[in-house]
Amino acid sequence: MVLLGISPAEAQLRVEVTSGVTDAIPIAIVPFARTVPGDGGADVAAIVEHDLDGSGRFRSMARRDMLSQPTRAADVVIADWKMSRNDYIVVGRVSAAGADVVIEAELVNLLTGQTLASPKITVAAGAVRVGAHRLSDVIFQKITGLRGAFDTRIAYVSVEGEAPNQRYQLIVADADGENAHPVTEASRPIMSPAWSPDGEWLAYVSFERRVSAIYLQRLRTGERTLVSARVGVNGAPAWSPDGKKLALTLSGNDGNLDIYVLDLATQALTRVTTDPAIDTEPTWADSQTLYFTSDRGGGPQIYRVSLGGDSRPKRITFGSSYSARPRLSPDHTQIAFVTLDGSAYRVAIQDLATGGVRILSKGRLDQSPSFAPNGAMLIYAGRDNGVGILETVSIDGLTTQRLKSDHGEVREPVWGPFAQ
Amino acid sequence: MKSQLLIGLACVVLALGGCASKRPATPPSAAGPASGTAVPSSGATTSGMDSNSSLMGAAAAGAEGIAGPQEGLLAKRLVYFDFDRAEIRADQVALVSAHAAYLASHPNARVRLEGNTDERGTREYNIGLGERRAQAVRRAMMLQGVSEGQIATVSYGAERPAVAGSDEAAWAQNRRVEIVYLSQ
Numbered sequence: 245m246v247l248l249g250i251s252p253a254e255a256q257l258r259v260e261v262t263s264g265v266t267d268a269i270p271i272a273i274v275p276f277a278r279t280v281p282g283d284g285g286a287d288v289a290a291i292v293e294h295d296l297d298g299s300g301r302f303r304s305m306a307r308r309d310m311l312s313q314p315t316r317a318a319d320v321v322i323a324d325w326k327m328s329r330n331d332y333i334v335v336g337r338v339s340a341a342g343a344d345v346v347i348e349a350e351l352v353n354l355l356t357g358q359t360l361a362s363p364k365i366t367v368a369a370g371a372v373r374v375g376a377h378r379l380s381d382v383i384f385q386k387i388t389g390l391r392g393a394f395d396t397r398i399a400y401v402s403v404e405g406e407a408p409n410q411r412y413q414l415i416v417a418d419a420d421g422e423n424a425h426p427v428t429e430a431s432r433p434i435m436s437p438a439w440s441p442d443g444e445w446l447a448y449v450s451f452e453r454r455v456s457a458i459y460l461q462r463l464r465t466g467e468r469t470l471v472s473a474r475v476g477v478n479g480a481p482a483w484s485p486d487g488k489k490l491a492l493t494l495s496g497n498d499g500n501l502d503i504y505v506l507d508l509a510t511q512a513l514t515r516v517t518t519d520p521a522i523d524t525e526p527t528w529a530d531s532q533t534l535y536f537t538s539d540r541g542g543g544p545q546i547y548r549v550s551l552g553g554d555s556r557p558k559r560i561t562f563g564s565s566y567s568a569r570p571r572l573s574p575d576h577t578q579i580a581f582v583t584l585d586g587s588a589y590r591v592a593i594q595d596l597a598t599g600g601v602r603i604l605s606k607g608r609l610d611q612s613p614s615f616a617p618n619g620a621m622l623i624y625a626g627r628d629n630g631v632g633i634l635e636t637v638s639i640d641g642l643t644t645q646r647l648k649s650d651h652g653e654v655r656e657p658v659w660g661p662f663a664q
Numbered sequence: 665m666k667s668q669l670l671i672g673l674a675c676v677v678l679a680l681g682g683c684a685s686k687r688p689a690t691p692p693s694a695a696g697p698a699s700g701t702a703v704p705s706s707g708a709t710t711s712g713m714d715s716n717s718s719l720m721g722a723a724a725a726g727a728e729g730i731a732g733p734q735e736g737l738l739a740k741r742l743v744y745f746d747f748d749r750a751e752i753r754a755d756q757v758a759l760v761s762a763h764a765a766y767l768a769s770h771p772n773a774r775v776r777l778e779g780n781t782d783e784r785g786t787r788e789y790n791i792g793l794g795e796r797r798a799q800a801v802r803r804a805m806m807l808q809g810v811s812e813g814q815i816a817t818v819s820y821g822a823e824r825p826a827v828a829g830s831d832e833a834a835w836a837q838n839r840r841v842e843i844v845y846l847s848q
Contacts, residue, residue, distance in 0.1 A: 407825060433823035435787055454726035454776075455818045456791070475725070477795050477819055480788040493788065499799035499817060501792045522792035537789055543748075544789050569786040582786050589784060609830065611786060630830055656787065 268303040268643075269387060271296065272330045275307065276349070277315035277337040286372035288338055288347055288379065294420065295380035295394040298645045299620055300638025302387075305330055317350035317359050326354045334383060344368060347375045351383055360386045373422060393618040394419060397660040399437045399446055400625075400634060402426075404652030414448055416463060419616070419659065421634070421647040428461060428468070438481050439660045447471075447481035447490060458492060460508075471508070477501055480525050482534075491516070491526035491534055503536055505551065516549060517557065525569045529576055535560065537568040544568040546581055561594065563601050569612065573619045580604075580613040580622055591624045591637070604641045614659045623657040725776055725816035732845025733773075737762035742826075743801055743841040747782070750796040752804055760801055763843055764808035770848065771811065777801050778842040779819040780826070782835035787821055794819030801841045816846075 273289045273296070296302035305328065314320045314335050325333050336349030347365040352358070363382045367375035374395060381392030396419045404411045412434040417424035428434065432451040439446060440460075447460050457473035458481050472478040476495035483490060490506045503516040503526045517523040521540035528534055532551050537544050540557075543565050547557040561567035566584035573580070576596070583592040583603070591605040591613040604613075607626040614623050619639065626635045628646065632653030636645045647654070732738070743756045752760055767773050779794030798817040805815060825838045 406828070433820065435821075435823060451818075451820065451823070455816075476817065477791055479791050493792075495792075495795050495819075497812075499795045499802075501795065522789060522796065524792050525786065525788045537786070539789075539792075544785070566785065568789045609783060627830075630828075 268297075268301055269332065270305065270330045271302050271332040271334065271383075271387075272305040272310065272325060272328070273334045274310060274313050274315065274336075276335075276347070279337070279339045286376065288336065288372065288376045289334070291373055291376035291420075292334065292380045292383065295377060295392075296383065298420070298636060298643065299384065300640060300643030301384075301620070317352050317362075320352055322352075322354055322357045330354055332360075332383075332387060334379075336379075338372070340369075341366065345372050345375065347372070347379055349379055349382075351386055373418065377418065377420070388620075390620060391618045391662070393616040393620065393659075393662065395663050396617060397443070398614075398623060398634075398657050399427075399439065399660065400654050400657040401434050401437065402649055402652060402654045403632070414446065414461075415654075416446070416660075427463060427466065428459075435656060436480055437656060437658050438483055439658055440483050441485060441487045441661055442664060443661045447483065449479050449481065458490070471506065482526050482528060484528050485531055491528060493524040493526070503534065503549075514551075516551060516555065519557075527571050529572050535570040535572065535579060537570070546570045546579065560596075561601075562599075564592075567592070571613055571615060573615050574617055575619055580615060582611055582613070591622065593639075602641065604637050605635070607635075610635075612656045612658075614657055616659050617662045623659050625655045625657060725818060727776075727846045729776070729844040729846060730848065732775075732848050733766055738766055741843040743797075743843070744836065745797055745839040745841070747784075747835070747839065748793070750793065750800045752800055757804075760804050761808065764805040764810050767805060767814050768809035771814070773848045774814050774816070774846040776816045776818060776844045776846055778824075778844055779817065779821075780824060780838055780840050780842070781822050782838045783822045783825065783830065784835070785822070787823070790821035791819045791823075792821075794821045797839075797841050801843070 273293045275289045293304040297304055315337050316335060320333055320335060331354055333352045333354055334349055336347060339346050344366050349363055350359050351361040353360050361382055363379060365375045365378050377395040380394040384392035397416055398419055399416050402413045402415055411429060411431060413426040413429040414434050414437055415424050415426050430450055430452040435449045437446050437448040445460050445462050447458060449456050449458055456478045458471050458478045460469045460471055472492060474494055475497045476499060477493060479493040481490050481492045488508055490508060492504055492506060493501050494504050495501045500520055501522045501524050502518060503523050505514045505516055516534065519538065519540045521538050523536055523538045525537040526534045533548060535546055535548050538547050545559055545567050546561040547559050549555055549557040564583045568582050570579045570581045578593050578595055580591060580593050582589055585603050588608040590603050590610050592601050592603050594601045605624060609627050611625040621636050621638055623634055623636045626633055632655040634647040634654050634657045737759055740759055743760055746753060777798040779798030781790040781793045798819055802815050802817055806812060826840065827834050827837045
């Protein structure tokens with residue numbers, strides 16, 4: 245990761261859990277034994293607790309209610325922990341192994357007494373948080389059957405200062421908001437970050453030239469590639485599933501926004517839409533299908549179009565006068581988008597088979613929903629007292645967390661792919 | 665994919681990429697304009713694209729604004745719009761007309777029309793709406809005899825509000841096209 249000489253603390257987010265659920269799975273994450281003097285004080289059990297609680301599927305036991313704190317499965321008195329109404333218990337140890345740190349843990353099913361998993365996770369000494377997220381992934385998968393997405397990253401835009409002297413940063417952080425690092429900055433707007441499918445690159449729009457341009461930036465080296473600075477709008481980049489193409493929005497000189505596909509290797513540009521309306525915000529369903537926003541019917545609505553063959557776009561949303569910026573769920577059964585709900589702009593989910601719509605957020609100016617790669621949560625941009633914040637919400641809408649910046653506002657979160 | 669990208673594309677390693685090994689020496693407020701002016705030239709020289717390619721076509725539109733003409737209505741540079749609309753309002757026609765008359769009679773004068781929206785709605789859709797507003801002003805000016813080459817457009821959507829706030833008073837001031845003179 246390239247650092248820009250900005251202290252990480254400055255870009256750090258603060259997390260608040262703003263609601264929880266009562267029918268979540270009760271689990272006890274006992275504080276781990278620690279024999280590593282140089283582990284930075286990371287509290288592995290607390291990180292795992294936060295991960296699992298934030299998913300909305302778990303409710304972890306308060307430490308003050310624990311009558312004992314075993315650190316090995318063999319020391320767990322099953323009957324005692326069952327009486328405390330937990331279904332599962334996690335115990336573990338953190339130790340040093342040369343320059344590395346080893347996290348060992350056991351996940352025990354208190355109903356059966358069976359040890360379900362005994363992960364041993366080795367990470368560099370400075371990456372204990374990453375190890376803890378991997379442990380969360382193991383626990384989440386063992387119990388829910390769904391792949392965990394705690395060891396993943398998010399990208400977002402932060403804005404500091406008052407116009408016209410604002411500073412825009414594109415930031416990458418762990419999915420829980422920790423370990424935030426700016427990857428680029430400008431005194432003019434940065435917007436629409438998009439992860440490459442392999443998690444190595446971000447595409448984004450920058451106005452640093454006063455007009456819009458689309459860049460690709462490789463996270464590991466910071467190297468940037470300018471891919472589109474055509475006359476007019478250059479916007480809404482979206483990587484194809486194989487990472488070889490970019491869907492984007494161009495307007496040309498006459499201002500008609502249409503969707504194009506750019507082949508990154510050959511630079512071949514293929515026009516997808518031709519309507520005189522605003523066509524923008526493309527997202528890929530598969531290598532041959534895009535969803536996008538268009539106001540060809542009067543107001544913005546979501547459409548689906550096939551690349552090649554019969555490419556007449558089909559309208560997908562009907563329930564509101566304003567529905568825009570679709571994102572597909574990882575299993576392709578739902579779209580998340582922004583919809584006008586009364587007088588509020590909120591995040592909604594539509595089931596593609598039934599057409600049923602659920603409103604997931606409660607703000608007045610919610611934006612930019614993005615699915616976790618396992619589909620269990622979404623992250624989106626909201627407001628708190630007029631300041632942009634990020635929020636995560638479990639897919640059932642019941643558990644939310646807020647991520648706030650201590651400096652200015654944050655917006656346009658995008659959840660990266662699974663770690664490779 | 666990575667090697668294809670590097671071979672196939674105009675690779676522009678910019679000043680920011682160079683920050684990997686050293687901290688920026690200038691404060692953020694100074695870093696922006698500097699990189700903003702440095703980018704187009706490096707982009708143009710390293711693009712390797714043939715001159716017909718429009719990849720770099722917008723570079724000229726990114727020039728620094730100047731004070732421009734100040735007589736009468738010409739001192740006013742903001743054209744306001746109604747919510748979710750891009751038609752030029754009756755109360756804005758005189759202003760657009762005054763600038764159009766000036767440009768038509770000063771063929772060397774050039775402007776950039778910067779379209780903006782209020783904060784409501786999605787960001788990229790608002791880029792579209794801001795562009796539509798800038799184009800509405802552009803077309804009105806061309807109807808009065810301004811030549812196409814005198815006008816560049818850009819849309820900032822909701823990204824550059826003129827005033828902060830989430831009420832109608834703030835929104836009304838943010839739904840605007842700014843007329844920025846590049847030469848007079």
